[in-house]
Every structure is written in C-alpha cells, then in structure tokens.
Amino acid sequence: MVALPLVALLMALQPWPAAGADADADADADADADADAASPVALPPAQTSGRMPLEAALQQRRSVRAFADAPLTLAQAGQLLWAAQGQTAADGRRTAPSAGALRPLELHLVAGAVQGLAPGVYRYRPTRHALARVAAGDPRAALAAVAHGGQQWLQQAPALVVVSGVVARSAGRYGERAERFVVLEAGAATQNLLLQAVALGLGATFVGAFDEAALARLLVLPSGERPLALVPVGRPR
Numbered sequence: 092m093v094a095l096p097l098v099a100l101l102m103a104l105q106p107w108p109a110a111g112a113d114a115d116a117d118a119d120a121d122a123d124a125d126a127d128a129a130s131p132v133a134l135p136p137a138q139t140s141g142r143m144p145l146e147a148a149l150q151q152r153r154s155v156r157a158f159a160d161a162p163l164t165l166a167q168a169g170q171l172l173w174a175a176q177g178q179t180a181a182d183g184r185r186t187a188p189s190a191g192a193l194r195p196l197e198l199h200l201v202a203g204a205v206q207g208l209a210p211g212v213y214r215y216r217p218t219r220h221a222l223a224r225v226a227a228g229d230p231r232a233a234l235a236a237v238a239h240g241g242q243q244w245l246q247q248a249p250a251l252v253v254v255s256g257v258v259a260r261s262a263g264r265y266g267e268r269a270e271r272f273v274v275l276e277a278g279a280a281t282q283n284l285l286l287q288a289v290a291l292g293l294g295a296t297f298v299g300a301f302d303e304a305a306l307a308r309l310l311v312l313p314s315g316e317r318p319l320a321l322v323p324v325g326r327p328r
C-alpha cells in the first residue's frame with residue numbers, strides 16, 4: 092500500500108498542475124476516457140501521401156540536436172504521432188506492428204511551442220486521432236533535467252514525443268517475452284516517427300538516456316507504464 096504522505100509529496104514536486112492524472116490508469120486507455128474531458132483536441136486528418144519518397148527519408152535521416160526557434164504546426168504534430176501509432180485499420184491496427192496486435196504502446200506529446208495547443212503534456216488517442224491533456228504548463232526545462240548527461244539541448248525543441256509501454260498488456264499472452272516485445276515495438280514506432288520527421292522537413296533524435304522513474308513522474312504516467320523513448324522534434328537550425 093502506498094502511504095498517503097508520499098503521494099502528497101510527489102504531487103507537490105510536480106512542476107505544473109496535473110489534470111486528471113489518474114483517469115488513464117485503465118490499461119487499455121484507448122477505449123477512451125479522456126484524461127481531461129474539458130480539453131480534448133482533435134488533430135487535423137493525417138496525410139497518407141507526401142512529397143518525399145521513403146528512400147530519400149531513409150537516406151537523409153540524421154539525429155538533429157539543434158532546433159530553430161520555430162513552432163510546430165498542429166498538423167505536423169499530429170502527423171508525427173500518426174506515423175508512430177496512428178490507427179490504419181478499422182480493427183484497431185496501427186502504423187507500427189504489434190505482437191499479437193495487443194498494442195502495448197502509448198504516446199505523449201510534450202508541447203512547448205505547437206500552434207493551436209496550450210503548452211502541456213498530451214496523451215495521444217489513436218482511435219480518435221486526438222489529444223487529451225494530462226498536465227498544463229511547459230515542462231521542457233524539467234524534462235531536459237531528467238535526461239542523463241546534461242542534455243540541455245532537449246529544451247530547445249518545440250515539442251517532444253515520449254513513447255511508453257505497458258508490459259502487462261502483452262504479458263498475458265507472451266509471458267517473459269513481453270518485455271522484449273514491448274521494447275521492440277517502441278523501436279519500430281520511434282523509427283516511423285523519425286522518418287516522418289524527415290519527410291516533413293523536420294529533425295529529431297532518438298533519445299534513450301533518461302531517468303525513467305523521473306520522466307514517468309513528470310508525465311504523470313499511470314503505474315505500469317514505462318517511458319522507453321524520448322524524441323525531440325523541430326525545424327533543424
């Protein structure tokens with residue numbers, strides 16, 4: 092049992108007010124109790140064609156760690172999320188493969204400068220292609236502080252995407268293999284996102300060096316949901 096004073100202490104350490112943080116505790120949150128029903132944000136429809144061939148995006152992808160002082164558009168943010176975990180079939184299947192189609196991944200958008208979006212943390216809803224706000228305020232400085240190795244450059248990015256995984260969703264079928272499967276799935280989703288960034292003329296980096304527990308607290312992740320990858324994205328400087 093968690094002692095209440097500890098919970099109170101953790102809440103007090105949050106750098107911004109959490110909105111409905113517990114509403115997402117349900118493992119299959121996609122069924123869609125929005126974390127903050129007052130502020131669901133519909134994303135512009137994702138594009139399924141673009142100007143850059145896949146081969147060119149593969150050729151051009153590089154880790155980008157310096158960003159121009161320019162916001163993302165809401166359409167760009169939505170397209171990046173869709174590339175990583177967008178729903179592409181009526182039965183719920185997505186842009187990235189998932190072992191047993193159990194879909195253990197979740198995405199959060201950490202929005203610092205996204206047009207049409209108040210700064211904050213948003214959970215992506217693949218079924219609706221929408222965002223549900225989890226926390227208000229700009230957490231980028233706090234986020235950079237939980238990265239290992241003094242990665243202050245992270246806070247320059249107008250937005251970051253966090254890929255997290257809920258091993259319990261896969262463990263019922265896959266037992267000990269589930270942990271490996273979820274990490275593999277996170278890699279696939281992240282690469283989709285990185286290539287989509289290139290195709291949009293944006294830059295991004297796959298960041299894995301962070302304090303997992305601190306990042307989970309910062310994003311108000313439900314227990315059992317583990318942050319696996321952090322992807323800052325913006326216009327390359």
Ligand SMILES: Cc1cc2nc3c(=O)[nH]c(=O)nc-3n(C[C@H](O)[C@H](O)[C@H](O)COP(=O)(O)O)c2cc1C
Nearest residue numbers: 152153154155156238239242296297298299300301
């Ligand atoms: C699992 C993983 C974790 C990584 N973590 C970090 C990181 O914490 N910080 C960072 O700046 N780059 C990180 N990188 C990016 C690598 O440094 C980068 O991919 C590598 O230097 C090759 O450069 P390229 O991506 O431009 O091809 C990570 C890459 C992977 C695949």
